[in-house]
Amino acid sequence: MVASAPSELRRLIVNADDFGRSTSINQAVIRAHREGILTTASLMVNEPACEEAVALARQNPQLGVGLHLTLLCGRSALPPGEIPGLVGADSAFTSNPAGAGFRYFFVRSLREPLRREIHAQFQRFRALGLPLDHVNGHLHMHLHPVVLGILAEDAPRLGIERLRLTSDPLRLNLRLAPGHLVYRTTHALIFGWLAGRARPVLREHGWRCTDAVFGLLQNARVDESRV
Numbered sequence: 122m123v124a125s126a127p128s129e130l131r132r133l134i135v136n137a138d139d140f141g142r143s144t145s146i147n148q149a150v151i152r153a154h155r156e157g158i159l160t161t162a163s164l165m166v167n168e169p170a171c172e173e174a175v176a177l178a179r180q181n182p183q184l185g186v187g188l189h190l191t192l193l194c195g196r197s198a199l200p201p202g203e204i205p206g207l208v209g210a211d212s213a214f215t216s217n218p219a220g221a222g223f224r225y226f227f228v229r230s231l232r233e234p235l236r237r238e239i240h241a242q243f244q245r246f247r248a249l250g251l252p253l254d255h256v257n258g259h260l261h262m263h264l265h266p267v268v269l270g271i272l273a274e275d276a277p278r279l280g281i282e283r284l285r286l287t288s289d290p291l292r293l294n295l296r297l298a299p300g301h302l303v304y305r306t307t308h309a310l311i312f313g314w315l316a317g318r319a320r321p322v323l324r325e326h327g328w329r330c331t332d333a334v335f336g337l338l339q340n341a342r343v344d345e346s347r348v
Contacts, residue, residue, distance in 0.1 A: 133158075134160055134161055134331060135153075135157075135158050135159045135160055135161070136159070136160070136161045136162065136163060136255075137149070137150045137153065137159055137161070137162045137163070138162075138163045138189055138257070138259070139163070139165060139168075139189065139259070140162035140163055140164045140165065140174045140178075140186065140189065141164045141165045141166065141168045141170050141171035141173075141174035141175075141189075142165050142168045142169075142170060142195075143168075143169070143170050144170050144173060146170070147170050147173050147174045147177055150162045150174075150177075150184075151177050151181060151184075154181055154183075154184050155181065159184075160183075160184070160185060161184065161185035161186070161187060161254055161255065162174075162178075162184060162185075162186055162187075163186075163187045163188065163189035163255070163257050164178075164186050164187065164188060164189055164246065164249075164251075165189045165191050165195060165259065166188065166191075166198065166242055166245040166246050166249070167191060167195060167196045167197060167198050167242065167245070168191075168195060168196065175249050175251065178251060179251075185252075185254035185255070186251050186252075186253075186254055187253060187254040187255035187256055187257065187283070188242065188243065188246045188253060188255075188256050188257075189257060189258070189259055190239065190242055190256060190257065190258040190259065190262065190263050190268075191214070191242065191258070191259040191262075192214060192221065192225070192235065192238065192239075192258065192259070192262045192265075192268065193214045193215055193216065193217070193218055193221040193259065193260060193262060194214060194215075194216045194218070194259060194260060195213070195214055195259060196208075196211075196212045196213055196214070197212045197213075197214065197238055197241075198238060198241035198242050198244075198245050199237060199238055199241045200212065203234075203237060204234035204235075204237055204238050205230075205234060206228070206230060206231055206234060207231060207234040207235065207238060218260050218262075221262070222262075222265055225265055225267045225268065226265070226266065226267055232267060232271070235267065235268065235271060236271050236275070239268070239271055239272070239275075239279075240275070240278070240279075243279050243280075247280075253280060253281075253282070254283065255282075255283040255284065255285065256272075256279075256281050256283070256284050256285070257284065257285035257287075258285075261285070261287045261312065261315075261337070263284065263285070264286075264287060264312070264315040264316065264318075264319050265315070266315075266318065269318075269319055269322060272284075273322050273325075273326060276326050281326070281328055282328065282329060283328060283329045283330065284323060284328045284329075284330055285330065285331070285334065286316050286319060286320065286323060286330035286331065286334070287312050287315070287316060287334050287337055288312060288313060288316040288333060288334055289308075289309065289312065289333065289334050289335060289336065289337040289338045290333055291305065291306065291309035291313075291338065294309070294335075294338045294339070297347070298339065298342075298347065301340075301342075304338075304340065305338040308337060308338055308340075309338060312337060
């Protein structure tokens with residue numbers, strides 16, 4: 122991610138998602154921070170290795186830790202009975218991103234359960250005692266119109282200052298890497314539209330964001346040569 126400061130200097134923020142999801146991810150994040158150029162990580166507060174991730178973050182206070190809001194492909198903070206229709210009996214969200222996106226948009230009865238779950242995840246993060254460096258969503262679900270609407274409506278209570286605006290420039294991406302054209306083009310169109318809708322919301326609430334995000338269109342193919 123690249124952010125422009127008022128002086129027109131450019132700053133690179135190298136971020137890792139899924140911190141707290143597993144021990145192997147936690148170890149990779151810390152190694153990349155200590156031995157490489159990684160500066161921030163986004164924490165999944167409901168996942169099995171969250172406590173380990175928090176302990177590692179405390180040992181590495183220069184690592185900025187944010188909330189990786191999880192509303193699919195993960196587990197909920199609240200029990201199923203408090204968020205009806207949102208998770209199964211095992212507290213697991215659906216693993217179907219498109220299905221989740223359509224349900225959250227069209228099934229209005231899910232909006233209050235979503236709100237309660239979002240607040241519960243923020244509360245869990247605050248209880249950890251770490252400064253909230255930033256907010257984003259697992260598979261970028263924070264840009265979903267309903268989710269972003271909840272974040273905006275409840276902004277004073279949530280304490281958001283920085284939010285990821287997921288916008289990966291397609292033209293530059295195509296110049297740098299070949300292949301996967303359908304995947305990259307469709308994702309560029311979808312997230313270009315979502316980012317366009319989100320940008321005025323961020324301005325209205327004074328949330329800071331980067332000018333561009335690199336890596337979305339490479340999806341797990343950000344290797345050494347790509348960097």
